[in-house]
Amino acid sequence: MTSRVDKEDGVTDGGPGTSTHVDESTWQGRALVPALVYIGLLIAMISSLGAPLVPTIAGDYGVSLGTAQWTLTVALLVGAVSVPMVGRLADGPRRLHILVAVLAAMTVGSMLAGLPTDVFALLLLGRALQGVGLSLLPLVMGIARDHLSPARARSTMATLSVTTVVGVGLGYPITGAIADNVSYRYAFWFAAVLGLVAIALALLVVPTSQHHPSERFDLVGSVLLAVGLGAMLLAISMGEEWGWGSGRILGMAAAAIAALALWTWHQLRATAPLVDLRLMRDATVTTSNLAGLFAGVGMYMLMSMVIRFVQTPTSTGYGLGESVLVGSLVLIPLSAMSYFSSRLSAALGRRMGPAYILCLGMLAFTAALLFFITERGHLWQILVVMGLGGLGVGCSFAVMPRMIVGAVPASQTSSALAMNQVLRQIGYSVGSALSATVLTAHTTGASPFPTDRGFTVGAWVAVGLCVLTAAVVVGVQLVERSTTPEVDQLLIEENADAAIAGVVGFEPAEVPAAPRRAGADR
Structure with missing residues (x-):
């Protein structure tokens, strides 16, 4: 099929089943790489927000350091579960919608985490929503692969991979400086503002992926993975407090083993698995x-x-x-x-x-x-x-x-x-x-x-x-x-x-x- 150039959105459309390259003569085409790099840096900065704040959060909310550690663990857990889920959803024609939805969840999570309240569960919910954003790096790399020329796509993906280091290096001192001079809650509001900017950039310059066919989503696999990992981490984290031989810990461990075993069995037999264990x-x-x-x-x-x-x-x-x-x-x-x-x-x-x-x-x-x-x-x-x-x-x-x-x-x-x-x-x-x-x-x-x-x-x-x-x-x-x-x-x-x-x-x-x-x- 002969490709065409849509001058309005700067995208070369090769038709269904083919890649589309942005037209770099348009401002949208020139802005795509900076927008993707910005999102990559934001993801890394969000991932670093919880680590330096654990002792401060423990004192502010009146919880133990082990409990406060969950503000980091829950984000990482949600990130681990959402990486294959978001990746599978974004393989189809709605990749831009998935990108905006995840950025919106991350932004709302930042706002919840920054609320001036002493309800620790609300902070955990906010951090969990932020954790969804940790799944976005494969998605933005896929956008670079699909919509840039091969040479520029390779260099952009290399740059995006480095953002995981550079962004964390920026996030740590920014978080610390805000926490020391005002309140650590402002670090979450700062992340929320950056998230709103990322949503605007995505809507303005990221092309759609309608050339991709729809993919089946493994809902059963997603639920089993979330239950298995959640139960395992809860058992590890609460073992000392609840007692390693207590019924709750043993029940959590049994649930984790059963869920992950079922997940493995299901992934090996699914036609479109979340993770190809084969x-x-x-x-x-x-x-x-x-x-x-x-x-x-x-x-x-x-x-x-x-x-x-x-x-x-x-x-x-x-x-x-x-x-x-x-x-x-x-x-x-x-x-x-x-x-x-x-x-x-x-x-x-x-x-x-x-x-x-x-x-x-x-x-x-x-x-x-x-x-x-x-x-x-x-x-x-x-x-x-x-x-x-x-x-x-x-x-x-x-x-x-x-x-x-x-x-x-x-x-x-x-x-x-x-x-x-x-x-x-x-x-x-x-x-x-x-x-x-x-x-x-x-x-x-x-x-x-x-x-x-x-x-x-x-x-x-x-x-x-x-x-x-x-x-x-x-x-x-x-x-x-x-x-x-x-x-x-x-x-x-x-x-x-x-x-x-x-x-x-x-x-x-x-x-x-x-x-x-x-x-x-x-």
Whole structure:
């Protein structure tokens, strides 16, 4: 079909079933990339709002630190569940509608979280609605892929992937500065204003996706995933308070196991599953996904513990007694080094296999945890910990997409990368809940603060996860070596650069179909 250019909306329409490219001679076409980058930065900033505010929220609402941690955990949980749901809904002709609806939910959530009330449940509801916005990065990458030329789409997707680091780096100090000078509630209202701007930009410049056919939505899978993850995190978070052997905890654990087992069974048989679990049959894909899950747990355990440690009063005998602003600033080395090491991993990929780079990343993160265990009495030591942690996280997360791209057929790349992102998000929420559980278990007496040993125990748990991840990667590498030719591997590295964040939709023709290993389809 001959394409046409609609000068009113600046979109080249190729008809149903084909991609449409914006006309860059129009202002809408020129504004599309800045609008997508703005939305990407907003998503990252929203994700960072809860982390530095946990101690302040605990004092303001009169709840325990473990309970206040749910303001972070609930956003991550909703993000983990909504990533496949929003991705599936946005695959069809209503992508612009889904984008605006999610931005609206995120904006309303910001307003609810910023209300001057002492109702903690309302704050949790607001944070949950904000968490829906964490699912938008794959969607905006899909918009770039569909409506930009191939060369510009690749560069834009790479830029969008970097926003996950840059946006968090901006969000931490902005949140801290607002909380220190006025009230932390204004940080949520600031996010609401930014959300309204994002909605306006989306309506003005983002094209429709009516060229995409309608996709079936797996409602049953969505409900089972939400119930399973919610019950699991609630059991982990409340185990210490309710008692690990109590009927409520055992019931939650049983419900989580049953729901996730049913979800797995359903996904393997669904014609349009939320997450294509059949891809887990490949050993490299399974290894990458387990690494994403465990690394996500370790990253948020470290981040949550460091924030609480830095803001713990010196009267406890171990805390640094710093402000929310300083607690936010100590996370910047994590963001900065994550970006630097993601670039470094691309260079290392030309000298060694991706599995070995992943192991190096896990070892660097282990070094950060060990340093935190032994040396955390001064602020500069905390900055070193976060820098080492960022080095490990950046290398690990950057190389996972490359491992997956080299292991699956080109037509399954999007599904495989989406699954890795879902498991990574689950790891974030589990890490947030697990850190709260460990620290709550070491909170004794009338003091609301855990003992110093609680931070040590939590760090050792994260060390165990990192070591386990590295051992699994090495074991799989020894059992099953990649046979991908070097020339194809370099092409894979180049195409996967846009997937640093772990979420990207490749056009099938853009990614070389790497030769399969023997037995990979079994």
